[in-house]
Amino acid sequence: MHKNKSNKVLNTKLDAVSLSLKQSIKNLDSYTHVRGESLYVDDVNIRQGTFHAVVFDSPKAHGKIKHIDYSKAEALEGVERIFTYKDVPGENEIGGIIADEPLFAEDEVHFWGMPIALIVAESEFIARKARGLIEIEIEDLPVITTAKEAKAKGSFINAPRSFSLGDTEKAFAECDYVFEGETFSNGQEHLYIEAQGAYAEPMENGNIKITSSTQGPTAVQATTARVLGIAMHKIEVDVTRLGGGFGGKEDQATPWAVMAALATYHLNQSVKLILNRHDDLRMTGKRHPYESTYKIGLSKDLKILAYQTEFLQNSGAAADLSPAIAERTLFHATNSYYVPNVTTKVLSCKTNLPPNTAFRGFGGPQGMFVIESAIAKAASEIGVSARQIQEANLLDENDTFSYGQIAKKVEAKNTWHSAKNIFNSDALEQEVADFNKNNTAFKKGLSFMPITFGISFTNTPMNHARALVHIYLDGSVGISTAAVEMGQGVNTKMMQIAADVFSIPIDKIKIETTNTTRVANTSPSAASSTADLNGKATLMACNALVERLKLVASEDLNVSEKDITLKDESVFINDKPSELSWTELINSAMLKRVALTENAHYATPEIHFDKTKEKGHPFAYHVYGTAITTVTVDCTRGTYEFDSVKIVHDYGKSMSEGIDLGQVEGALIQGIGWMTLEEIAYNDDGRLLSNALSTYKVPDIFSVPKRVEVIPVETEGNDMAILKSKAVGEPPLMYGIGAYFALQNAIKAFNSNYDLEFHAPMTPEKVLMGLYENKK
């Protein structure tokens, strides 16, 4: 009875989602996408005489360069020139946060795949052939591949960071239970299907235009200027769109653009540099592997009283964005839980891997994995379900985060209990228990995964954006912002805002490429904040134009401004259409010499963070949600299939349901991939073994959960979010962490002697070994 009733509720909710998808706006770019007409950097028409470049990189992870012989490569027909650090007119330095990363290696190499030279030739094929003719001699230096090793040797990127709340030491002494342990979460390859690339063209007066597949056009512009030793205004960066980014093109799209520009600078010819997949995998950084230790203390009633961790971040050979990522690990170390006494510490460990970088979640997932592991361990030791501990500690209104922000408009409990009720989790848990009782060759596991994710760049000064809106004299509109379209649908959202404010059809609006000459000094499209920041700026610009146009209309129609609204391509007076159309209004404004262009600047209010005290209010708001994951493990083969992931997600008031659902599903699957199949492997020499798509497996269509149900939680939304529609890019990735614990629960159901290990990803290998370790 109870079950039927609940299913009815669920079905009603699912029907509502399905209806909202039908009515929701489609992705603006899908028309050209499905026709193969969207333009990515490698599709842009190139000029006659364009050269093609290939990067020569280090075949060792650490060593002194004793000798390089380029003569055979240079002699190959079709090779134009080979560039090295000696050809850099400005600084041979590309480090963004810390200046510790050369564009080209000079005397030493610090990771396998580190760029040493750029081979420029008539074709990519010739350049690659020439690469094979370069002879290099490297004297080996000791190689560090793990964070632990780096810590032991005192090899760090910067000083450690630490957050604390309450008195952890004292609290541990008062706990009924205290558990300690270790965890490991591996890196993750972004595997944007479009590899890194850029195209540089010489313009007049030594100016250079770069078309780049980057999330951070300003980073490309600034770094190119620095390397070439010229002013930023001489460099124009244009981004059409990205074939996927996921953080991998926030900082690491830069070197390839700079190299292409360097060659253009010297040759005064266009140069294209598109990495092939193997080069991309070998030369670029990934999500950071973390080795962590935790200590968790609970009371008898399962309240987490104290929590302490040390995160060892494997940063790779240079800082890249590692310090910022480390910081976010601390921000999310307690996930959705209120813990009164917390001490967290992170060490960015310098190793001889490619510099690891931003990846959807930006250190947050690594932090959350540890506390979920600690809870799983505690639950197992105490003999309760992890769900009970999770539920007993969910964040509440006005709770304090370890970084001092007071939690407001909290939906942690709301999403948790909604998920339990809507999906009838009691019945789900019973089904799993019954299945496991009746089956030996297959076992099921279920897990809960709540998420709380802060929205804003944690580096407060980065939270700004601009929009440049033109209304052309025929009434059509062009919008430029700092937002880079990479699949997240930000173009569509910008267009929706303008269409809504102007009340004109979407085919009258064009979203322009992202270009540093139209919108300058931008933050990268990252931190899930792109739609918020650029959307607010677009909204401001459109509103300013509307105010001006109302003034024009009030003169033309001789009515008060406050009675005028723009609706359905017309001017309305007191909600009734006038004879004045949108196009006529624009015409009139032109004749009156009213500016039909507006540039607006938005900077997120209220946020601040003091790094000396490690306290503040860094986030505009938080995104919440809860996922319930069910998996079936084949206990003969160690393989598994996810039956379902059932999610209650806090979208706020979603402005584009279809696009936002796509973000939730896509992030979820990427998170599950990180926790299950995707296994980065380096050997002890620092060579990447998972160096091709044949050895690095991302989810395919057969490996995704059979059912994914995402129900929006009903909330008021948040005014800091664009049109109350909350950021959605990163948070749902962390639902994927539930996959690890669902698998663990299934293994336990088969093998009661299984020792809980927290070593992600949970590959079929680890599952099979777990199923049979100490098996009696």
Next chain:
Amino acid sequence: MITFILNNKTIKTSEHSGTTLLDFVRYQQRLTGTKIGCREGDCGACTLLVGTLNDDTMEYQSITSCISPLGNAHGKHIVTVEGTNLKHKLTTAQEAMKANYATQCGFCTPGFVVALTGFALSNSENNYSNAIDAISGNICRCTGYKAIEKAAHQVVEKLEHQEKNSFKWLIENGFIPEYFESIPQRLKDIEGKYINQPKGKYVSGGTDLYVQKADHLADNDVHLIAEKDYLKGITIENGICTIGTNSTVSDLWNHTELNSILPNLRKHLKLVSSEQIRNMASLGGNLVNASPIGDMTIFFLALNSDITITNQNQKERHIALKNFYQGYKKFDLKEGELLKEISFKLPTAEFFFNFEKVCKRTHLDIASVNSAIHLSVENDTISEAHVSLGGVAAIPKYLHNTSAFLTGKPLSSETILEANEILQKEISPISDVRGTTDYKRLLARQLFFAHFTELFPNNFTLNDFVQHA
């Protein structure tokens, strides 16, 4: 001259036949809808359709153009995403992708659109499972596939009343543009076979060679054999099944009689790569690749197959497949020799065959361990046994001792447990990116057990083995 129809345009080119079809369409013809994702057939972003005229009807198959030699396009109709586009509206497949939010960054999208269009053009039965198979080689990093599943459902729905082999129906229902109707006649007008081939590396489907050495093949002469008739065909005569080594995995998949002999054939082949690759990969290529983990090799080893080898003078010799492999990537094939065909004895009534494969990702992945078994059982006694195991030695391994041990033994859990002891002595797996030694040994045992629980579900359960193992 290599001559073919690319979308609606007849191409005559003297480009090097070993160039990849991808490079030709993208950079020579500027058809940039075909994307480069991995250049090893593992992502599907470069998926194209190849139409072949067979007795007045067109047969379309999807391929990954990054590992396909241009010369193999000769005499075919090659279709890129641009070649599916209608003038001012979306095709049915495109609309399905758009309406269901199945495209985000858009980079993988043309590959999915082409593959789904290929499904509409294909002979496969119209159902959801087949539609998903059609896009099984396409990787999307953005959507998480749930939206793409919905798009596939929509395509299947739209195809509900399809008249098979009718361009007219597909044109009327917005799947393809009108020019398709002119293709059969135009292909007939293309001068016969592409014969003036240089001497050079033999290349059939190219699915492995182009992953290993595309640059070399684009820079040196290749000798394309995919169209050589004497290496083709599947015949079943006098109790023997003979398969030409140029047969693709899809040829096996589509062969009705073979599917009745091996009723689980499609289930097994589904574990072998993606549909795009199955459409290209030749059986012979898999055998001479000599990978210790080659799926088809393991499959045919357990069928106790023989192979026929021919030389340039058409002189033939026969050898058991299990004796073909000599060491890591070493096998009994001399300069100028080609694998011509593989044959196996048709099973008797009490025949049991099973194939198992475990990898990180169940589909489109290389096995950690794979295994096949062929048993004849009479009165609960094993009268004949052939077991093969991949990923556990330098060669694809036929387990001589284990097979011999099983022969004549009662079909019992004791026999199987004892056989596993022998099996473990026959193998020597190494730790690599596909798993540790311990894992591969455990997996070898488990897959060996799995053969019996799969084939004799009434006799054995997992518990019968693991409690005592």
